[in-house]
Amino acid sequence: MNSPAAVIPSIPDWSTTALGDSASWPASLRLTVDILLNSPQAMLLMWGPEQIMVYNEAYAALAGLPSLRAPGGKVPSMQPAAWSWNSAALAPAREGRSVSYRGVSLPLWRDGSIEQQRLDLYYTPIPDAGGASVAGILCTLAMARPAALPDSDTPLRMLVVEDNADARYLVCETLRALGHEVESVASGEEALPLLAQHAFEVLFTDVSLPGMSGVDLARHARKQAPQLALLFASGYGDELTRHLEFPSQSLQKPYDIEQLQAMLEQIAAQVRGS
Template sequence: MPPGTEILLTSGHLPDGVFDVDIELLPKPYGRAQLARAVRARLLDGGHLPGAPAPLPAAAAACMPAEPSFGPGTLALETPDGRSILVVEDDQDTRELACELLCALGHAASGSGSAEQALALLRERPVDILFTDLNLPGMSGIELATRAIALQPTLKVILASGEGGTIALPADSPIMLLPKPYDLLQLQVSIAELTPVPPALCG
């Protein structure tokens, strides 16, 4: 394990011995919000992700409430150093956890449970990144991305897929494929590669 890696241990049994100060214990059972808060705390405590392109911005500490609400017509405001991201995922648990983790990375994330709702949100307000699952009810993630880019030509898209690298995308496509399962570092790197921070913000 690389030096500086943050460790979060989950267990249904409390240890009897002395616990390492660098390891945080998350008792089971835990909910989505508890997991997201614990991950966020470890990231902010460490200051950065190992091997990540940039440190986590301070805005991550308060960019969203602990129990976010993602309803129709709702888009979170973008944080100063982050990106505004619309997460489209029909599974509520997965969607809300993704939003919390994106918040931990310093971004403003809002969720949508369907492609149709996402398009309605995109007509209301511009966002930087559409983060969508490939397989959505009623409309595929690729079709959603195509329609979304037609609405917002500068929009970037991260397409999460469990089909690996079998999806062919043009080299100049604003769509980036993120194979499932992915970890937090892979997600952060994808965002950084898709929307690099301008030089004026890097210093």
């Protein structure tokens, strides 16, 4: 079988733009532009006090303006919506701190007219040659994460059990963004007292936990609350949860937001009896 051919992008002639010959660029600008042009995610860079605009094909397609031709490299005649939507939005980035905004409604050009589109915006400061100050800001744009469940007035009450702190933080923030009420702990031993004290509807636990496993935790939890819905996350498929003596659902790691949301919609329908 033949390997797919590598696609090598053409190198723009930056000498014809406001940025000038790339040989004179600081390393931070060169690296940022290389990442931007090679990324499938929509990215927009504003560089220098003149606010020179550089962007990739994905951003041009997202913005929808027929006149936009990547990679840019000019001072815009009008500020892009990613910059002009909120005058205070870029303050943290100008101070050297990354910042993100979720579900921002921006005007985009679609089929000859302007439409509002919800986007997630991520701003990253780019240092100057000496690293002492911010010379540019990179904005990454993504379609807004899935909206909360339709029955958002009655979110699922969930307990998340995950021993990896980063993974625990990520899944909890995702669940909250989807409209649910979430508490979390790092072990089964910590989970059992909470399950006894609170009326959770869903236990979302990793299968492989230090000490008490997620499966053993689920067995104890079901004895305390037989109506509790069980959702497992496992890096080993459903091998450990396929033949359990109680009903459960499982997600294979790594899973995406759409898979998680679809699973929770099923669980919500079962819990609410709809």
